[in-house]
Amino acid sequence: MPRPIQATIHTTALRDNLARKRRAAPDARVWGIVKANAYGHGIERVFEGLLGVDGFALLDLQEAERVRALGWRGPILLLEGVFEQRDLESCSRLSLWHVVHCDEQIDMLASHKTHQPHRVFLKLNSGMNRLGFAPARYRAAWARLDALPQVDEISLMTHFSDADGPRGIAHQLEVFTATTRDLPGERSLGNSAAALRFGADSGVRADWLRPGIAVYGSSPDFPLHDLAHWQLRPAMTLASRIIAVQQLAPGDTVGYGSSFVADAPLRIGVVACGYADGYPRHCGTGTPVLIDGVRTRLVGRVSMDMLTVDLTPVPQAGSGSDVTLWGHGPRAAVLAIDEIALAAGTVGYELMCAVAPRVPFVVGE
Ligand SMILES: *Cc1c(COP(=O)(O)O)cnc(C)c1O
DSSP, X not given: OOOSOEEEEEHHHHHHHHHHHHHHSTTSEEEEEOHHHHHTTOHHHHTTTTTTSSXXXXXXXXXXXXXXXXXXXXXXXXXXXXXXXTHHHHHHHHTOEEEEOSHHHHHHHHTOOOSSOEEEEEEBOSSSOSSSBOHHHHHHHHHHHHTOTTEEEEEEEOOOSOTTSTTOSHHHHHHHHHHHTTOOSOEEOOOHHHHHHHTTTSOOOOSEEOOOTTTTTOOTTTTTSOHHHHTOOOSEEEEEEEXXXXXXXXXXXXXXXXXXXXXXXXXXXXXXXXXXXXXXXTXXXXXXXXXXXXXXXXXSOOOSSOEEEEOTTOTTOXXXXXXXXXXXXXXXXXXXXXXHHHHTTSOHHHHHHTOOTTSOEEEEO
8 A cells, every 4th residue: 555645636626716716806817827837736637627717827838838738729828938039939839928027038039030929928027026127117118029020919917025915015006007007908917815805996907817826725815814714725635644643641752852742641643744745844733733624733843754643632533544734624624724834934835836746646526
């Protein structure tokens, strides 16, 4: 028998989360964000659940090839655009739309030979200071692109740095609106947090939303709001089983460094999941875990292949019992990846992207 750990991708949850995003902005089209191998879920595994999107957005040409190989003939957008001249040949061949965020990318387009003009998304740096033209230089970049025979339609795009936090999006929205005021073209502004928190009533004209994390079932502004608040469901479950049980007496310790000391008799379960599976070692005693769908806590240190849990709330549990590290457990129990991320001092994004290659994946309901 293989090690009992397994990750499951939930097609229905992807569909439901996508429908939830659509309700937040019914008139907008939606990019399915599948960069980083669909946030660690696997492009091929999420494809069916995401078929309701209007296009797929990603970073790597290989990932674009994979989406085309699945039979997708609609839009695909390269979120960072091209990295070198010959990438444009792939864009022509695969009919990819691409972001243009710097002069070098315009230079490459100007010397690209193609019979099929490209659709581009011109990126404005409205304050995040990662990618994009500064406001003062944006309109000149637009005019340059507009004059190129290699360019078909120009869409306008920016990215918010604080959509999930107290600063919000107003300051960047103001810059975007002022800079693009009378420019023609479709607009693409918000990520998950922007769409959920400011979607319906922000007065933003957003033709193309870019929701990533929410579709995968992680709250973009946890712990301010949780999954239930946004009516989202986990699209990934990481599950395993108990492979051993130990009975501790008061004073006994568990695992490396003896970081946990029992102060009373305690039954603990040893779970086949460790940091080499992608479960964060930063999670300490108290991190929530579901055993047979019942919430309990991790005790002691996470090691490479195992972690240990308190079996007090589940006296009937033993070797072979079902363990949910995050996602959906038995009896409709849900453990949000956001809670594990918080315990590890990170965000759900990082955990889903970091499930280790040795963990087998299945696609389920
Ligand atoms: C990854 C990405 C998104 C999606 O962000 P989420 O926070 O996952 O919704 C949107 N836009 C751009 C440009 C991105 O790179």
